Every structure is written in structure tokens, then in C-alpha cells.
Amino acid sequence: MVVNYWLALLFISFFGCCVGSFLNVCIYRLPPNLSVAYPRSFCPRCSNPIRAYDNIPLLSYLFLRGRCRHCGEKISWRYPLVEALTGGFALALFLKFGLSLSFFSFFAFVAAMVVITFIDLDHRIILDVISLSGIGIGVLVAILGPTLTVKNSWPSPRYLPRVKQFLSLKLLAAWFMYQWLDCYRRRA
Ligand SMILES: [Zn+2]
Numbered sequence: 001m002v003v004n005y006w007l008a009l010l011f012i013s014f015f016g017c018c019v020g021s022f023l024n025v026c027i028y029r030l031p032p033n034l035s036v037a038y039p040r041s042f043c044p045r046c047s048n049p050i051r052a053y054d055n056i057p058l059l060s061y062l063f064l065r066g067r068c069r070h071c072g073e074k075i076s077w078r079y080p081l082v083e084a085l086t087g088g089f090a091l092a093l094f095l096k097f098g099l100s101l102s103f104f105s106f107f108a109f110v111a112a113m114v115v116i117t118f119i120d121l122d123h124r125i126i127l128d129v130i131s132l133s134g135i136g137i138g139v140l141v142a143i144l145g146p147t148l149t150v151k152n153s154w155p156s157p158r159y160l161p162r163v164k165q166f167l168s169l170k171l172l173a174a175w176f177m178y179q180w181l182d183c184y185r186r187r188a
Pocket of ligand 1: 043044045046047048068069070071072073
């Protein structure tokens with residue numbers, strides 16, 4: 001029983017890493033509008049296709065010591081980082097929700113966030129294909145799911161005073177900033 005549980009945790013983490021491996025492909029291929037399905041992954045330097053046994057999340061990177069098997073080109077540390085990150089999120093969500101619709105809906109959300117974050121870091125853009133389809137999926141899941149509802153999008157009344165406080169501080173800061181910049185502009 002206990003062994004099964006640890007095996008399940010290991011499996012979910014590995015599943016997350018595999019999804020992370022696919023997210024890497026999305027991060028690099030979506031901005032230039034390339035297909036995420038074809039062609040298979042290849043080394044950008046020697047163009048050799050990456051074989052299945054060299055494409056195992058995390059493990060292959062460690063085994064190949066971060067270099068291409070054929071030409072020795074360094075593989076970016078971001079590949080294993082995105083894989084580990086996604087694996088970690090999968091594990092955390094599984095521990096919270098178990099294997100449920102909530103797990104899959106939150107995991108899809110997190111995966112979209114990972115792709116958005118890294119594309120944003122590289123290109124300073126958030127692609128419509130992720131954000132707009134995310135809205136559609138979000139509404140659908142809110143209708144189907146028991147935990148993720150439209151109500152979750154609003155702060156609970158308990159936190160409302162704090163949210164208001166935060167917003168007013170932000171507005172105040174923005175007002176000061178504006179005054180300061182305006183002062184500067186007039187002097188110039
Ligand atoms: Zn190579």
C-alpha cells in the first residue's frame with residue numbers, strides 16, 4: 001500500500017516532467033508559428049534528430065551531461081528546468097487534489113502559465129492562442145468542475161479589506177508617481 005503510494009507520486013512527477021518536455025517544444029515553436037507536432041525534436045546545431053532514449057525528461061539531460069550526443073553542442077539548462085518545474089507542479093497538485101478533474105484543470109492552467117512565462121521572458125509577448133483558448137477552457141471547466149468555479153475568480157469577502165487596502169495604496173503610489181513625473185516634465 002505504502003509502496004504503491006510512493007510509486008504513484010513518482011509516476012505523477014514523471015508524467016509532469018513529460019508534459020514539461022512538451023511545454024519546452026511549445027515555448028520554442030509557438031512564437032515563430034511552427035508546428036509543435038512536426039518535425040521531431042532535433043539538435044539546432046547538427047540537425048540530428050533526438051532519439052527517444054535521448055529524450056527522456058531530466059534523465060537524458062543528466063546522462064548526456066547537458067550536451068548533444070552527436071556534436072557535443074551544449075543543451076540549454078532551461079529544458080530540464082521547465083521539465084522539473086512542471087513535474088513539481090504536477091506532484092504538488094496531486095498531493096492537494098488527488099487524481100480528479102480539479103487536478104487536471106489546475107494542471108492545464110499551470111502548464112499554460114509555464115508556457116506563457118517563458119515565451120514572455122524571451123519575446124515579451126503573450127500569445128492569443130494560449131490566453132484566448134485558456135478563457136474558453138476556463139469557462140468550460142468552471143461549469144464542469146466542483147472546485148474551480150466562477151466564484152473563485154473573486155476575492156473571498158474575508159480578504160476584501162486587504163484587497164481594497166492594496167488597491168488604494170497602489171492608486172496612491174500611482175498618483176505620486178504621476179505628480180513626480182509631471183514635475184520633471186515641466187522642468188525639462
Ligand atoms: Zn548536435
